[in-house]
Structure formats: structure tokens, C-alpha cells
Amino acid sequence: LAKTTQPISMDSYEGQEVNITCSHNNIATNDYITWYQQFPSQGPRFIIQGYKTKVTNEVASLFIPADRKSSTLSLPRVSLSDTAVYYCLVGDRGIKAAGNKLTFGGGTRVLVKP
Amino acid sequence: DAGVIQSPRHEVTEMGQEVTLRCKPISGHNSLFWYRQTMMRGLELLIYFNNNVPIDDSGMPEDRFSAKMPNASFSTLKIQPSEPRDSAVYFCASIRTAGRLNTEAFFGQGTRLTVV
Numbered sequence: 001l002a003k004t005t006q007p008i009s010m011d012s013y014e015g016q017e018v019n020i021t022c023s024h025n026n027i028a029t030n031d032y033i034t035w036y037q038q039f040p041s042q043g044p045r046f047i048i049q050g051y052k053t054k055v056t057n058e059v060a061s062l063f064i065p066a067d068r069k070s071s072t073l074s075l076p077r078v079s080l081s082d083t084a085v086y087y088c089l090v091g092d093r094g095i096k097a098a099g100n101k102l103t104f105g106g107g108t109r110v111l112v113k114p
Numbered sequence: 115d116a117g118v119i120q121s122p123r124h125e126v127t128e129m130g131q132e133v134t135l136r137c138k139p140i141s142g143h144n145s146l147f148w149y150r151q152t153m154m155r156g157l158e159l160l161i162y163f164n165n166n167v168p169i170d171d172s173g174m175p176e177d178r179f180s181a182k183m184p185n186a187s188f189s190t191l192k193i194q195p196s197e198p199r200d201s202a203v204y205f206c207a208s209i210r211t212a213g214r215l216n217t218e219a220f221f222g223q224g225t226r227l228t229v230v
Contacts, residue, residue, distance in 0.1 A: 034218075043118075043205045043221025044157070087157075102147055102207070102219055104157040 004088045009109040018075040020108050022088030025069045033064060033071045036087045038107070044087060048073070075110075083112045120206050120222035127229055132194040135225045138187055139208030147219070148181055148191050149205040157205075163189065196229045203227070 005023040012018045024033070032051050036044040048055055050062040050071070061074040075082055085107040119138040127133050139146050147162040161171040163183045171181070178197070183189040193200055203226050209219040 036219075038157075041224075043207065043224055044219075045221065046218035049218070102162070102209070103159055104149075106156050 004090055004105050006086075006088050006105065006108045008106065009111070011111050011113060012078055013113050014079055015077050018078050018082070018110060018112075020073045020075075020086055020088075020110070021070055022073070023070045024088070024090045027068050027090055028092070030092045031068075031090050032092070033062065033068075034089045034091070035060070035062065035073050036089065036104070038085045038087065040084075044104070047086075078110075078112045080112050080114060083110060085109050118206055118208050118220050118222035120204075120225050122225060123223060124226045125228070127196055127227070129197055129229055130195045131229075132192065133196045133200075133227060133229075135191040135193075135204050135206075135227070137189045137191070137206030137222060139189070139206070140210070140220055141187065143208035143210040143220070144186070145209045146183060146189050147207040147209075148189070149207065150202045151205060151224075152202045160191070193227075196227075198229045201228050 006020060010018065010020065032049055034049040035047045037047050038044040048057055048060050048062045050064055052064050052068060055062045063072045063074065073086060087104050087107040118140055121136045125133060145162060145164045148160040149157050150160055151157045158173055160173045161181045162169055166183045166186055178195060179193055181191045191204060203224045205221050205224045207219045207221040
């Protein structure tokens with residue numbers, strides 16, 4: 001599995017855009033990039049997944065450069081309720097990914113201040 | 115669907131006692147994962163099943179831990195005997211393989227275990 005590196009923590013203020021970059025230098029051809037969000041006292045929750053270029057949904061955007069060695073999760077206009085830990089995962093989404101361990105790293109702790 | 119259901123939500127037990135954590139995955143999901151989360155070690159994968167078969171249990175800390183999945187709708191994680199260092203939040207997650215692709219993983223609310 002490709003190893004990921006992301007900042008341990010980030011602070012922001014309400015209304016600002018938060019960008020979290022994840023490095024995955026040895027990402028494989030079949031690997032997808034997936035982000036999860038975990039609020040205190042809850043299990044992680046899927047946010048977004050992508051393979052290349054840009055993916056956007058109602059929660060976030062995911063930017064992936066051409067070399068795919070990194071990715072950036074963008075949270076637009078954050079609110080206090082976006083305070084959470086954000087995890088970047090890289091792995092094969094294909095059938096053999098049933099054997100994918102779905103391993104989480106340390107994540108990035110985002111604190112949104114008023 | 116009610117999502118992944120874990121029970122109990124909280125468990126306090128004395129050292130040496132047996133503890134059984136339960137998980138009901140989302141109907142139709144064919145992979146199930148057990149995790150343990152602590153401040154020190156983060157979110158650790160203990161074991162995962164695919165089609166009720168244990169695929170990788172290399173994350174299980176020691177022989178005191180065991181997990182079973184007797185059918186597609188139920189799994190247990192057992193600790194016998196329990197020790198104070200087992201205190202953590204235990205999460206269960208399930209995922210569905212759709213055709214040749216896996217969909218997103220869904221997590222339960224977790225069981226907070228305290229061993230005194």
C-alpha cells in the first residue's frame with residue numbers, strides 16, 4: 001500500500017478555505033485517493049474519492065496533479081462544525097481491493113476557530 | 115438502512131473479564147473491518163473479513179483477541195482476558211464490492227471500552 005504523509009494539524013477560522021495536502025510518492029497505477037472525516041466520538045465518514053484531476057461534491061473538492069504523487073483536499077468556507085480529523089488513504093479500488101486493508105494513518109487535525 | 119450497528123456503545127469491565135463486542139454490518143456489504151482507536155496509537159486495523167472469511171488478522175494485538183463472522187449480518191470481537199491497556203474505542207466498518215469496484219466504507223458509532 002502506498003504510504004501517505006499529511007500535516008498533523010491545521011488551524012483555520014470560520015469562513016476560510018482549508019486546504020490539506022497529502023503526499024503519496026509511491027502511488028500505484030490502480031490506486032485511488034480517498035479522504036475520510038472523523039468528528040470527536042464518531043467513526044470516520046467518507047468525504048470524497050478521486051483518481052486524477054479534480055473531483056467536487058457538496059462537501060469538498062479534491063485536486064490531484066498529473067503525477068498523482070500528492071493530492072489536496074479543499075474545504076470551502078469552513079464552519080465550526082468542520083472541526084475534525086481528516087484522513088487521506090491511497091489504495092486499489094479494484095476487485096482485489098477486497099483484500100485492501102483500508103489502513104488509516106495519523107490524519108490531520110483541523111481546528112476551526114470563531 | 116440503519117447503518118453499521120455496534121453494541122454495546124459503552125462497556126466498563128474489570129481486568130480479567132471476558133468482553134464481547136458486536137457488529138451488524140450494512141445489508142449487502144461483503145467486507146467487514148474491526149478497528150481500535152486510542153490517542154497514542156490512532157486508528158489501528160485489527161482484522162478484516164471478506165465474504166465472512168478472515169483475510170488478514172495481523173493487526174490483532176495478541177491471542178487474547180479473537181474475531182468471528184458466523185454470517186453476513188453479524189460479527190464479534192472478543193477479548194479474553196481483558197487488560198487495562200485494552201481500553202479504547204473499537205470501531206466496526208463495512209464496505210460493498212460493486213462489480214469490480216469497492217464503494218465507500220461505513221463506520222459504526224463505536225464501542226468505548228474501559229477496563230479497570
